[in-house]
Amino acid sequence: MRSLIPAVLLLPISVGLASAQLQFKASTSLVRLEVSVTDDRGAVQGLRAEDFVVEDRELRQTVQVDASVDTPLDLVLVVQPLNAVAYTSSEQASRLAPGVSSFLDHVEERDRLGVFTGGAPPTRLRAFALGRASFDLESFVGGQYAAPFDAMASALREFPPSDRRQALVAFTNAVDFRSIIEFDTLADMARRLGPAFVLVSAPILVKDMIFSAAEGPGGRSMGVPVEATVSGYLFPRTLQLLANRTGGITVNLGDGDPKVLIKDMFTWLRTRYVISYTPPPGKGWHPVSVKVNRRGATVTAREGYFVD
Amino acid sequence: MRAFLYSLVLVIALGVGAQMQVRLPPDRVAGVQSGLETRTEKAAEELRKHVEGNRLGQLSSKEVLSFYRWGLAVRTWKKERGAGVAPLMAEGVLMDCLSRLRGLKGFPLQPGRGILREIAGQYGKDAVKAFDAALKIDPNQMEARMRRARLRATTDVRALVDLEAVANDAAGSPLSYLAAISRAAIAHNNGDTTSAIRWYGRARALHPRSTAAAVGLHALTPDAQPFEGLDTDDLYYTYPCTVLTPGVQAQVAARVKRVGDAVPR
Numbered sequence: 191m192r193s194l195i196p197a198v199l200l201l202p203i204s205v206g207l208a209s210a211q212l213q214f215k216a217s218t219s220l221v222r223l224e225v226s227v228t229d230d231r232g233a234v235q236g237l238r239a240e241d242f243v244v245e246d247r248e249l250r251q252t253v254q255v256d257a258s259v260d261t262p263l264d265l266v267l268v269v270q271p272l273n274a275v276a277y278t279s280s281e282q283a284s285r286l287a288p289g290v291s292s293f294l295d296h297v298e299e300r301d302r303l304g305v306f307t308g309g310a311p312p313t314r315l316r317a318f319a320l321g322r323a324s325f326d327l328e329s330f331v332g333g334q335y336a337a338p339f340d341a342m343a344s345a346l347r348e349f350p351p352s353d354r355r356q357a358l359v360a361f362t363n364a365v366d367f368r369s370i371i372e373f374d375t376l377a378d379m380a381r382r383l384g385p386a387f388v389l390v391s392a393p394i395l396v397k398d399m400i401f402s403a404a405e406g407p408g409g410r411s412m413g414v415p416v417e418a419t420v421s422g423y424l425f426p427r428t429l430q431l432l433a434n435r436t437g438g439i440t441v442n443l444g445d446g447d448p449k450v451l452i453k454d455m456f457t458w459l460r461t462r463y464v465i466s467y468t469p470p471p472g473k474g475w476h477p478v479s480v481k482v483n484r485r486g487a488t489v490t491a492r493e494g495y496f497v498d
Numbered sequence: 499m500r501a502f503l504y505s506l507v508l509v510i511a512l513g514v515g516a517q518m519q520v521r522l523p524p525d526r527v528a529g530v531q532s533g534l535e536t537r538t539e540k541a542a543e544e545l546r547k548h549v550e551g552n553r554l555g556q557l558s559s560k561e562v563l564s565f566y567r568w569g570l571a572v573r574t575w576k577k578e579r580g581a582g583v584a585p586l587m588a589e590g591v592l593m594d595c596l597s598r599l600r601g602l603k604g605f606p607l608q609p610g611r612g613i614l615r616e617i618a619g620q621y622g623k624d625a626v627k628a629f630d631a632a633l634k635i636d637p638n639q640m641e642a643r644m645r646r647a648r649l650r651a652t653t654d655v656r657a658l659v660d661l662e663a664v665a666n667d668a669a670g671s672p673l674s675y676l677a678a679i680s681r682a683a684i685a686h687n688n689g690d691t692t693s694a695i696r697w698y699g700r701a702r703a704l705h706p707r708s709t710a711a712a713v714g715l716h717a718l719t720p721d722a723q724p725f726e727g728l729d730t731d732d733l734y735y736t737y738p739c740t741v742l743t744p745g746v747q748a749q750v751a752a753r754v755k756r757v758g759d760a761v762p763r
Contacts, residue, residue, distance in 0.1 A: 277557075277558070277561070278554065278555030278556060278557065278558075278602060279555045279556070280558075282555075310735035310736065311709035311710065311713075311728070311729070311730065311731075311732045311734070311735040312709070312713065313725075313728075313730060314725040317725075335735070335736075337735060340710075340713045343713060343716070343717045344713050344716050344717070344725070346717075347716050347717070363554065363555060364554055364601075365554045365555055365601060365602070367598040367599060367600070367738070368598075368735045368738070370679065370682075370683045370686070370710045370713055370714050370734070371686070371687075371713065371714070371717060372683075372687045374687070375686060375687050375717075379717060394553070394554070394555050394556070396549055396553060398545055398549060398603070400538055400541050400542055400545065402534055402537060402538040402541070403534070404530050404531075404533075404534050412527070412530050413527060413530040413531040413534050414531060414534075415534075416534050416535050416538040417538075418538045418539065418541065418542035419542075420542055420545050420546045420549060424549065424550065424553060426554055427550070427551060428554075
């Protein structure tokens, strides 16, 4: 599954969120990182505490590690209206639609799920609750304008304290002309709050051309005109940034069968290591680094966390 | 994805139906051609970087046409004797609308706009100019005042003050609500939590079912705002591309239709 980037998650379970700015409190006694370790064959299992090297502010930490496979999930789904996606790319919309259907098929009765649409304005279709949800795609068609950043910001507040794996799963093309929450503000919120962002999107086709010609005296052309083309498929960079910041992943529905990609996404979500440690003192930004002693294994970690 | 972009960064097609029309020594011709190719390659690389960092999509040809017709209608309307403020409001709202389309490629309404720039960044200043012109004709034009203040408030303290004045207008019109929620958003996105909460509060006082205020407060305060009962047609989310001044939007629609009837599809 090439498009899925393994990640490390920092859950807010043991972290206070009392301030108005939603920053981690300095009194935090325990940091919990959710870690996925993968190699070419998929999830790497059987790792123990001594296999991990965890640094917080470049200081090696003594950690506890718990592994879990097939864990229940806390999910909040955000779907940008498909008409809004089609406003700028009908191809993206046609790829996102089956992805949303497949996502709903994979939610199980033991999972908890909340659902938002990222329309303008955003709406909550389902409050956070246990069990599967039955929505047809008509629920996500919506209008041509969207406010996915507002929907994601709202969705972040849906997660209750929990030791389950938590993820905000957004189907979006990151095009937002209406939100009150700008992208930078959302990105700032994302690194302060716990759930990983799983961003599901599709690439856009880019094809831009430049035409150059030289003119001599009297406007006469000189030389042979030159044409340059910049083209290719592009996945929204902002989504990758959010995923990296939160220890989440991006899923590129342009990479293959949506059913397979979403199934792999759920496998990734349900398999994890939880790393716990007492954080080093100090307010502000705590950059985090997680490595394992397995050749060829990839660990992707949340970039860090804030302490007020 | 990136590798793909890199690999296709430049396709130089030589000999595109051009002929030498100026007699120059062969060595100078070669120099001109070489310089042309170098400049084009640099421009393509600049474009690639820009696209990779910013591009999110492209307006459909249908949308481009509708904006184009709106622009044509405004141009004709402005030339009419005694047209007054209405065409300027139509022009300003069109530009305000376009200024929001960040990350989209489109076709510029006006000449002289470079390909390297997305459509959004080009039109904010044009919107301000149109609203300035409208306010010269009618200094009490509240929509022009609110929109101009919102557009300039991130960089101009006087505009921020003006936005607050509209928000505090005792009449409490929808424009006051939009000014209050816009003021809150500016504070919120600048990290000024205290001001943001205060202005979201003002917005909620003006529109108790405001979804935008609920979303903003939801993000800033630990006590979650209930999502039930919120306005599903909150004006904050729907106003950007619609002229709110009574009667003007209907005139825009009629004039755009006339342009559409005149311009072949």
